[in-house]
Amino acid sequence: MSNKVIPLEAIPDRSGHTVTIDGRNYLVMNDAMFTFYQRSMGELSDFFLALRDEKKILGCRCTKCGMVRVPPFVTRCPDCNFAPVETVEMGDTGKMLATPPITYFANSLFQQQVPFGRGRLLLEGADTALSVNIYTTKGILVPGLVKKGTEMKVIFRDNRVGEITDIFCVPAAELTADQLAQKGLTASALDWETSTEPALPPAGETEAQHFAAVLQELQALVGEMNGCERARKDIAGWHRTVLVKAAGGEFTLKIADGELTVEPDKTGPSDFVMVCPDPKVLLDGLAYRGSLTQAIMTRNLWISKNIEFNTIFKLERMARSLARSKKV
Amino acid sequence: MAKRVGIVGAAVTPFKGKWYEKTYYELAQMATAEALADAGLEPKDIDGVFYGIYNDIFQRTCIPEHPLQGIIGLQNKFGMRVSNGGATGAYTLSAAHAYVAAGRFKAVLMLGVEKATDCFDFQSMSATPEVIKTIGWSGDSFFEQKLGWTAADSYAEVVLAYKDEYPGDLKPEVTAQISALLSEQARSNNYAQRQFDQVTPEEVLNSRIVVEPFKELEICVYSEGAAALVVAEEETARAIANQTGQPVVWITGVGESNEHSFAGRNHKIMHRIISDHIAARKAYEMAGIKNPLQAVDVVEVHDAFVHQLEITMAEMGFVPLGNADSLIEDGLILPGGPLLLNPCGGLIYSGHAVGASNIMSAWSVRNELIRRRLKTGLVHGTGSTIAQYGVVLILEHD
Numbered sequence: 126m127s128n129k130v131i132p133l134e135a136i137p138d139r140s141g142h143t144v145t146i147d148g149r150n151y152l153v154m155n156d157a158m159f160t161f162y163q164r165s166m167g168e169l170s171d172f173f174l175a176l177r178d179e180k181k182i183l184g185c186r187c188t189k190c191g192m193v194r195v196p197p198f199v200t201r202c203p204d205c206n207f208a209p210v211e212t213v214e215m216g217d218t219g220k221m222l223a224t225p226p227i228t229y230f231a232n233s234l235f236q237q238q239v240p241f242g243r244g245r246l247l248l249e250g251a252d253t254a255l256s257v258n259i260y261t262t263k264g265i266l267v268p269g270l271v272k273k274g275t276e277m278k279v280i281f282r283d284n285r286v287g288e289i290t291d292i293f294c295v296p297a298a299e300l301t302a303d304q305l306a307q308k309g310l311t312a313s314a315l316d317w318e319t320s321t322e323p324a325l326p327p328a329g330e331t332e333a334q335h336f337a338a339v340l341q342e343l344q345a346l347v348g349e350m351n352g353c354e355r356a357r358k359d360i361a362g363w364h365r366t367v368l369v370k371a372a373g374g375e376f377t378l379k380i381a382d383g384e385l386t387v388e389p390d391k392t393g394p395s396d397f398v399m400v401c402p403d404p405k406v407l408l409d410g411l412a413y414r415g416s417l418t419q420a421i422m423t424r425n426l427w428i429s430k431n432i433e434f435n436t437i438f439k440l441e442r443m444a445r446s447l448a449r450s451k452k453v
Numbered sequence: 454m455a456k457r458v459g460i461v462g463a464a465v466t467p468f469k470g471k472w473y474e475k476t477y478y479e480l481a482q483m484a485t486a487e488a489l490a491d492a493g494l495e496p497k498d499i500d501g502v503f504y505g506i507y508n509d510i511f512q513r514t515c516i517p518e519h520p521l522q523g524i525i526g527l528q529n530k531f532g533m534r535v536s537n538g539g540a541t542g543a544y545t546l547s548a549a550h551a552y553v554a555a556g557r558f559k560a561v562l563m564l565g566v567e568k569a570t571d572c573f574d575f576q577s578m579s580a581t582p583e584v585i586k587t588i589g590w591s592g593d594s595f596f597e598q599k600l601g602w603t604a605a606d607s608y609a610e611v612v613l614a615y616k617d618e619y620p621g622d623l624k625p626e627v628t629a630q631i632s633a634l635l636s637e638q639a640r641s642n643n644y645a646q647r648q649f650d651q652v653t654p655e656e657v658l659n660s661r662i663v664v665e666p667f668k669e670l671e672i673c674v675y676s677e678g679a680a681a682l683v684v685a686e687e688e689t690a691r692a693i694a695n696q697t698g699q700p701v702v703w704i705t706g707v708g709e710s711n712e713h714s715f716a717g718r719n720h721k722i723m724h725r726i727i728s729d730h731i732a733a734r735k736a737y738e739m740a741g742i743k744n745p746l747q748a749v750d751v752v753e754v755h756d757a758f759v760h761q762l763e764i765t766m767a768e769m770g771f772v773p774l775g776n777a778d779s780l781i782e783d784g785l786i787l788p789g790g791p792l793l794l795n796p797c798g799g800l801i802y803s804g805h806a807v808g809a810s811n812i813m814s815a816w817s818v819r820n821e822l823i824r825r826r827l828k829t830g831l832v833h834g835t836g837s838t839i840a841q842y843g844v845v846l847i848l849e850h851d
């Protein structure tokens with residue numbers, strides 16, 4: 126990731142091209158509008174400094190009506206004819222005000238963070254809700270995991286810069302009693318490795334046969350992908366060992382800098398686990414007959430680490446690359 | 454005493470996914486020339502202009518309206534830009550109405566234009582992510598933008614909160630049917646971006662989820678285009694109507710409301726779109742409407758998302774909150790039903806050229822009132838974060 130406020134790879138070259146419509150040429154120029162800021166956080170500085178330096182969340186309480194607003198977005202209460210407010214320190218647990226949406230397809234600025242939830246957290250004792258990002262430590266974030274009323278804990282990132290993204294939330298149920306009680310709990314103190322795998326349905330002879338057939342087809346497909354320059358480029362520099370569990374059996378999917386391999390059974394330690402009751406879901410996604418992202422959202426495919434959605438994205442890109450190169 | 458204000462001319466350009474052939478200068482001039490021609494007027498007959506232009510970044514310039522003043526032949530006259538998120542067009546109508554009703558002008562132009570898809574993301578080599586990013590700058594800049602705020606996830610917050618309260622409403626089969634119905638209706642709109650993109654409810658159900666619960670075919674499409682209206686005070690309007698032979702369509706009710714953008718007690722009620730409720734109530738009061746379902750024949754509701762369309766229809770009093778699905782299940786908006794809803798195909802099929810969208814909706818309502826000899830129409834606009842802005846206008850056939 127670039128350290129610049131605009132990632133260098135997002136910036137186009139100074140050039141243009143011509144589009145011809147009905148025999149007329151139209152000039153299309155690469156262009157940008159950009160403005161840089163040294164933006165003061167003004168009266169909100171206390172809030173952001175407290176996040177960054179003290180791992181604390183500040184709110185404000187109206188001295189007249191007692192309304193507690195978080196974040197402290199006013200210095201006077203507009204409901205009480207602008208009576209002054211006082212700063213209060215909030216706790217870091219609360220409940221979701223409503224069921225939060227989850228973003229899977231983000232623009233380039235947020236591509237590294239998907240899938241993420243964004244919702245409104247009503248901290249204990251607060252009257253207004255704080256917009257927060259929502260994650261899970263127990264696998265991939267899917268609809269239904271966090272709902273209206275779900276108890277949440279605010280987690281502080283280890284590297285804080287004084288922005289609202291210095292914090293995010295996870296369901297309180299995923300934490301130990303000690304962690305819940307701890308103030309200013311940081312991301313590195315959480316267990317991101319132990320996920321809760323969904324149970325596979327019982328498998329019989331039919332499932333085993335189906336699994337074997339799918340595995341065979343998958344191996345053929347992977348062979349094609351390895352022969353496709355475009356698809357190879359999509360996983361250049363990427364290394365992952367994925368244990369895939371399906372009803373009927375397990376196999377290992379290896380991604381090694383442009384090379385994709387499928388090996389029967391478990392072949393040692395893996396970076397993450399993929400669970401798909403019907404292995405055809407994975408096959409269809411890689412064959413560009415279906416979407417892996419869609420399968421995740423509909424709970425037909427599960428991965429053990431939210432951050433590995435990036436790997437899913439790369440696999441989907443490979444599927445598209447192979448499909449496109451076949452078309453040509 | 455406020456003057457009566459009526460629409461005497463209207464025009465739209467085709468709404469397209471991309472207008473390589475025209476800049477927003479030319480789109481604006483096209484719509485203006487045709488709207489004036491429709492009213493049988495020339496620039497010299499117009500006292501001023503209200504511009505509906507949503508986003509400076511889309512137009513790639515600040516004060517995007519200044520070059521237009523001379524381009525549309527209104528140099529040295531009144532010109533004012535309105536910018537209110539998605540509700541820009543409806544708020545432009547509201548502003549123009551107020552000035553004319555106050556007696557400041559005899560006849561004015563309302564001009565909405567947007568070049569929404571010149572933005573381009575060079576990493577994915579496609580426009581859409583950059584369009585979404587551009588709109589993403591509209592989220593609260595201190596507390597929300599950096600969390601990945603988008604228009605879709607913001608409206609999804611409201612819809613999911615509504616579903617928390619009314620889990621049985623906004624059924625996927627119903628939202629799919631509404632989308633399919635709108636796609637059918639777009640067929641007769643020669644200016645629609647997706648005029649011939651008819652879809653079945655099954656296709657909608659199977660389209661990909663963009664942000665839960667919104668599917669790709671339940672979301673408005675970003676567009677480029679312009680729309681213009683000519684409105685005039687009563688005496689002038691009647692004189693124009695005598696010349697053109699087209700009846701005046703009167704603006705008889707106007708209501709607006711902007712909610713709190715923070716949620717909680719005494720703040721935004723997440724499961725409501727109170728702005729739409731208040732705006733409708735005010736507009737009905739002004740127009741003397743008691744029962745909207747009885748009084749209104751045609752509605753152009755701003756359908757950013759089908760689910761929001763349903764909630765808005767409930768907030769405006771056409772169906773009960775919690776049973777918005779009765780729009781379909783009781784046949785209210787089906788062919789032959791009592792209500793004509795989004796005959797232009799809505800913004801989902803006609804396209805969303807933001808500043809021009811609600812003006813296009815008014816153009817559509819006027820067309821339907823005149824063509825089908827209906828009495829009363831309603832134009833709605835929604836916008837900003839968590840459906841914060843709501844505007845409702847009542848239009849009536851002379």
Ligand SMILES: [Zn+2]
Nearest residue numbers: 187190202205
């Ligand atoms: Zn107060």
